[in-house]
Amino acid sequence: MKKVLFLLIGIFFLSALNTESKAQLMTGVYEQNINQGRKPVPYQFVRESDVMWSKIIWRRLNMTEKMNLPLYYPTIEMEDRKSLIQLIMFGIKNKSLTPFSTDEFSNQLTMAEIDSKFGAEVDTTYDVDPETGETIPIISKKKANLGEVKELLIKEMWYFDKQRSVMEVRIIGLAPIRVYYRDDDPDQETARYVRLFWIYYPEARNIFASQPIYNENNQSSQLTYDDIFFKRRFSGYIFQESNVYDNRRIEEYTTGLDILIQSERIKEEIFNFEHDLWEF
Numbered sequence: 001m002k003k004v005l006f007l008l009i010g011i012f013f014l015s016a017l018n019t020e021s022k023a024q025l026m027t028g029v030y031e032q033n034i035n036q037g038r039k040p041v042p043y044q045f046v047r048e049s050d051v052m053w054s055k056i057i058w059r060r061l062n063m064t065e066k067m068n069l070p071l072y073y074p075t076i077e078m079e080d081r082k083s084l085i086q087l088i089m090f091g092i093k094n095k096s097l098t099p100f101s102t103d104e105f106s107n108q109l110t111m112a113e114i115d116s117k118f119g120a121e122v123d124t125t126y127d128v129d130p131e132t133g134e135t136i137p138i139i140s141k142k143k144a145n146l147g148e149v150k151e152l153l154i155k156e157m158w159y160f161d162k163q164r165s166v167m168e169v170r171i172i173g174l175a176p177i178r179v180y181y182r183d184d185d186p187d188q189e190t191a192r193y194v195r196l197f198w199i200y201y202p203e204a205r206n207i208f209a210s211q212p213i214y215n216e217n218n219q220s221s222q223l224t225y226d227d228i229f230f231k232r233r234f235s236g237y238i239f240q241e242s243n244v245y246d247n248r249r250i251e252e253y254t255t256g257l258d259i260l261i262q263s264e265r266i267k268e269e270i271f272n273f274e275h276d277l278w279e280f
Helices: 002-027 066-072 084-093 111-118 201-209 225-230 257-276
Strands: 051-062 122-128 135-141 149-161 166-180 192-195 198-200 237-241
Touching: 051 066, 051 257, 066 149, 066 225, 084 111, 084 166, 084 198, 084 201, 149 257, 166 201, 166 257, 198 201, 201 225, 237 257
Parallel strands: none
Antiparallel strands: 051 149, 051 237, 122 135, 149 166, 166 192, 166 198
16 A cells, blocks of 8 residues: 555656646746737727828837847847848738738838848859859758847828827838848948838737847836837837928938938927926
8 A cells, every 4th residue: 555655755756847848848947928919009999070280200110229239139030039121021921911012001022132132142163163164053042030129110190180189100011120230341431221111000009019129128018019018118219201392301301410300300399289288
């Protein structure tokens, strides 16, 4: 009887140790599944008749700045983490996101066109076959370097909802920008900027909400890319606003420090408009 009892106790401890070792292999301590099946926070319904004022602006982000680093890293895709551009490209290749050529979201781009903007085109070189002595073509394709995507454009609409008496902002689209140097510029004196494509942000929210990002303050409290954009946890400057002059960019009519001053002026105008609606 005692032998049977000791045998049962031994089996119990072995199964417990085996279960613990499997859990540790999966996550180290516990299994993280907080973002599995997570959905984005739904927008408040807005009627056209309730929008008494609106303005469209375009914002530019440098993803290598400290506050925006969660958007840029990791530059090498990891098993449990993806950078913003890695996630977007994953969505495009799996048909859940549609790339467009402009922020009007009318003309779709193909993967071949996107690869061309990345410089990842098919290249043909020729070599001599050592056995036959004949010249043979060698076809190779350069791989897109996603780490070159260091900037991001954001198109957004600010509006005042008189039904709820609130000023709100909705992101309309995102456009990643490739920053690179030509091969004939070894000293990297002149950076080149290529806008790759636009994606319609509401279409991307589901995939953004499912991807966790690194939270340096607390790794047990995971954020997603949708949290970053929905909660406005990024830093950038306004470089364009809707205007009568063909929506021209600020850099088209001013230079240098005046660009940032003009950007701050636009931001202050939005703040003052909301402030002036109230009477004290």
